[in-house]
Amino acid sequence: MVLAGLVTAAVTVQAVAAASDHPPSALCMACHGNPTFAAKLGDGEKLSLYVDGKQFAHSVHGGKLACTDCHSDITAVPHATKRFPNRHAVELAYYELCKQCHFPEYSRLLDGVHYAEISKGNQSAPTCVDCHGSHAVAPPARPRALISRTCAKCHTAIAAAYIQSVHGKALLEQDNHDVPVCTDCHHPHDNSNPLAASWHLGIPQLCARCHTNKEMMAKYGISTLVLTTYLSDFHGMTASLQRSEKRDRRELTATCTDCHGVHDIARIDGASSPVIKANLLTTCRRCHPGAGANFPSAWIGHYEPSPKHAPLVYAVKIFYMIFIPFVIGGLVLQILLHLWRVVVNR
Amino acid sequence: MNEYVIRFSVRQRLEHVCVMLLFIVLGVTGLAQKFFAARWAQWTIAALGGIDRVRWCHREAGILFAAVAIAHLAVGMMLVISGRARPSIVPTRKDFRDAVIMMRYYLRLSDEQARFDRYDYRQKFEYWGLVLGSGLMIVTGFMLYLPVLATRFLPGEIIPAAQMAHSNEGLLAFLVVITWHVYNAHFSPDVFPFDVTIFTGKISAERMEKEHQLEYARMEGDAQQEHQTPPEIEQDRASAHG
Numbered sequence: 001m002v003l004a005g006l007v008t009a010a011v012t013v014q015a016v017a018a019a020s021d022h023p024p025s026a027l028c029m030a031c032h033g034n035p036t037f038a039a040k041l042g043d044g045e046k047l048s049l050y051v052d053g054k055q056f057a058h059s060v061h062g063g064k065l066a067c068t069d070c071h072s073d074i075t076a077v078p079h080a081t082k083r084f085p086n087r088h089a090v091e092l093a094y095y096e097l098c099k100q101c102h103f104p105e106y107s108r109l110l111d112g113v114h115y116a117e118i119s120k121g122n123q124s125a126p127t128c129v130d131c132h133g134s135h136a137v138a139p140p141a142r143p144r145a146l147i148s149r150t151c152a153k154c155h156t157a158i159a160a161a162y163i164q165s166v167h168g169k170a171l172l173e174q175d176n177h178d179v180p181v182c183t184d185c186h187h188p189h190d191n192s193n194p195l196a197a198s199w200h201l202g203i204p205q206l207c208a209r210c211h212t213n214k215e216m217m218a219k220y221g222i223s224t225l226v227l228t229t230y231l232s233d234f235h236g237m238t239a240s241l242q243r244s245e246k247r248d249r250r251e252l253t254a255t256c257t258d259c260h261g262v263h264d265i266a267r268i269d270g271a272s273s274p275v276i277k278a279n280l281l282t283t284c285r286r287c288h289p290g291a292g293a294n295f296p297s298a299w300i301g302h303y304e305p306s307p308k309h310a311p312l313v314y315a316v317k318i319f320y321m322i323f324i325p326f327v328i329g330g331l332v333l334q335i336l337l338h339l340w341r342v343v344v345n346r
Numbered sequence: 347m348n349e350y351v352i353r354f355s356v357r358q359r360l361e362h363v364c365v366m367l368l369f370i371v372l373g374v375t376g377l378a379q380k381f382f383a384a385r386w387a388q389w390t391i392a393a394l395g396g397i398d399r400v401r402w403c404h405r406e407a408g409i410l411f412a413a414v415a416i417a418h419l420a421v422g423m424m425l426v427i428s429g430r431a432r433p434s435i436v437p438t439r440k441d442f443r444d445a446v447i448m449m450r451y452y453l454r455l456s457d458e459q460a461r462f463d464r465y466d467y468r469q470k471f472e473y474w475g476l477v478l479g480s481g482l483m484i485v486t487g488f489m490l491y492l493p494v495l496a497t498r499f500l501p502g503e504i505i506p507a508a509q510m511a512h513s514n515e516g517l518l519a520f521l522v523v524i525t526w527h528v529y530n531a532h533f534s535p536d537v538f539p540f541d542v543t544i545f546t547g548k549i550s551a552e553r554m555e556k557e558h559q560l561e562y563a564r565m566e567g568d569a570q571q572e573h574q575t576p577p578e579i580e581q582d583r584a585s586a587h588g
Contacts, residue, residue, distance in 0.1 A: 234509070237382050241397035244388060290494045297502025298493055305506070312507045320514035327518060331526040334468075337452035342535045344454065 027077055028067045029053055042085030056135045070097045088123045094134075095127035102128075108189035116193075126154065131188075140188075145171055147181040161264040168263075178216050201243035203255040204230055229302040230256070259283055349551040351565065353543055361418055362544045365476075368411045369523070375404040376516050405491055412484045419477070434464040434561075437474065441467040463560040472526065479519050486512040
C-alpha cells in the first residue's frame with residue numbers, strides 16, 4: 001500500500017517534469033486555466049489563481065520556463081493548500097523564486113530602499129512582481145515610457161509632476177529617447193534613498209551625465225558648461241566639499257534641483273520656470289529669505305565671465321591676471337638684484 | 347656692540363603678532379577654499395573639520411583682522427594729528443628718488459646708496475600694500491559674508507566681482523608675503539637668519555646707522571640737543587623732510 005503510494009507519486013512527478021517542455025503545463029492548467037479559480041486570503045481579499053496561458057506564452061519566459069521551474073515546491077497534483085494572510089504575504093513567499101535565475105538583480109535589490117521597506121515590514125513595499133508582473137513578465141523598457149508608467153503605479157504624485165516636466169513631455173509626446181525616465185536617475189534595483197544628504201549632494205554629477213554630453217546637448221541648444229560653472233561657484237564648491245565629508249547633515253547647499261525643480265523640471269525659458277528672471281527672486285528666497293531685487297543677479301548664470309556676460313567680473317579677472325605676475329615679478333627681480341649686488345660687493 | 351635702540355613700541359609689536367597670526371589663519375582657510383579642487387586643499391579642509399568650520403574660522407578671523415586694521419589706522423592717525431608721532435610711514439618724493447638711487451646701485455650704475463629715514467621705500471611699499479590690500483579684502487570679504495545685505499545697496503554683479511577680487515587679492519598677498527616679506531625678514535643677507543626687531547622692538551645701533559641713517563642721526567641729535575645742536579645733523583633732518 002505504502003509502496004503503491006510511492007510509485008504513484010513518482011509517476012506524478014515524472015508527468016509534471018515531462019510537461020516542462022510545453023509550458024504552461026496542461027496538468028497545471030487543468031485547474032489554473034479556469035478564469036474563476038481563486039482563493040480567499042486571510043484578510044478576506046479574493047486572490048485569483050488563474051493563469052492566462054496565452055499571456056504567459058507571450059511573456060519573456062514563454063517557451064523557456066515551466067510552471068515548476070519557479071513553483072518548484074509543487075511536486076504533485078493536487079498539491080497542498082497554502083494559507084496567506086494577505087496579498088503582500090503571497091508576494092513575499094514567491095519573490096525570492098526569481099533570484100534562482102536573476103541573482104545579480106536580487107542582490108542589488110538588497111541594497112535598495114524598496115528592500116529596506118520590505119524588511120521593515122512595510123505592506124506596500126514592492127517586490128519583483130509588483131514592477132515586472134508575475135506570469136505576464138514583459139521587457140521592462142519596451143516602450144521606454146513603460147518604465148515611468150510602472151513607477152507611477154505607486155508614485156502617483158511624482159509621476160503627475162514628471163509628465164508635465166520638460167523631460168516627461170518629451171518622452172510621452174515625442175517618444176524622445178534622450179530624456180531620462182525614472183530609472184535613469186534612480187537605479188531600478190539598488191535605488192538609494194533620494195532624501196539622504198549624499199543623494200542631494202550628488203545631484204550635480206547625476207544631471208551632468210546627460211548635461212555635459214556635448215553631442216546630446218547640441219541637439220537642444222543647451223550649454224554643457226552647466227556643471228563646471230556650477231562647481232566653480234560658491235554653491236558648487238560647497239556641495240563638492242560637503243559631499244566629501246560623507247556625514248548626514250540638515251542644512252545642504254543648493255544643487256541643480258533646488259533652482260530648476262526635481263520631477264517638475266521645466267524649460268528655462270518657460271513662463272513657469274523657477275529660474276526665469278521673473279521668478280528667480282522667489283527661487284532665491286527659498287534659501288535666502290531676506291534677498292532683495294538685486295540679489296539674483298549675484299549669480300551670473302551658467303556662464304564663464306566674459307565681456308558679454310558679467311563684464312565687471314571679467315574685468316577684475318583680467319586685471320589680476322596681469323597685476324599678480326607684474327607685482328610678484330617685480331619683487332622677485334628686486335630680490336635677485338639685491339642678492340647679485342651683495343655677491344658682487346664681496 | 348651691544349648698544350641698541352628701541353624701534354617699535356609694545357603696541358606696534360602686538361599689532362604685528364596679531365596680523366601675523368590672523369594672516370596665517372586667513373591664508374590657510376582662504377587658500378584652501380580658493381583651490382578646493384586640489385588634494386592638499388581637501389586634506390586641509392578635512393583636517394580642520396569640514397568646510398563649515400573652515401568658513402566659520404575664516405569669517406571670525408576676518409572680523410578680528412578688520413578690527414585690528416581699524417584700530418591700527420585710528421590710533422595711528424590720532425597720534426599723528428595730536429603731534430605725538432611723525433607721519434614717517436607716508437610716502438614722499440624722496441622715496442621715489444631713493445628707489446631710483448637703489449636701482450642704479452643694484453644695477454652697478456653707481457656706488458651711491460640712498461640714506462633712509464625711519465622707513466625705507468621698500469618698507470613703505472609693503473606697508474601701504476598691506477593697508478590697501480587689507481581694505482579691499484575687508485570690504486569684499488564682508489560683501490561675501492553678507493551678500494543679501496550687500497545687494498540691498500549694490501548691484502548683484504558686485505558679489506561675483508568681489509569674490510574674484512577677494513580670491514585674487516588674497517593670493518597676491520600670500521605670494522608677496524612668501525617672497526618679499528620672508529626674504530626681507532629672513533633670507534636677506536642683511537638680516538639672515540631672522541630679523542627679530544618687530545618681536546623684541548630692539549634694533550642694534552649698528553644696523554640703525556646702516557639702514558636708517560637719517561633717523562639715527564636725528565635720534566643722536568635729539569640726545570645731544572639737550573647740550574648743543576651740531577649743525578650737520580640739522581642738515582640731515584632738513585633733507586629727510588625734503
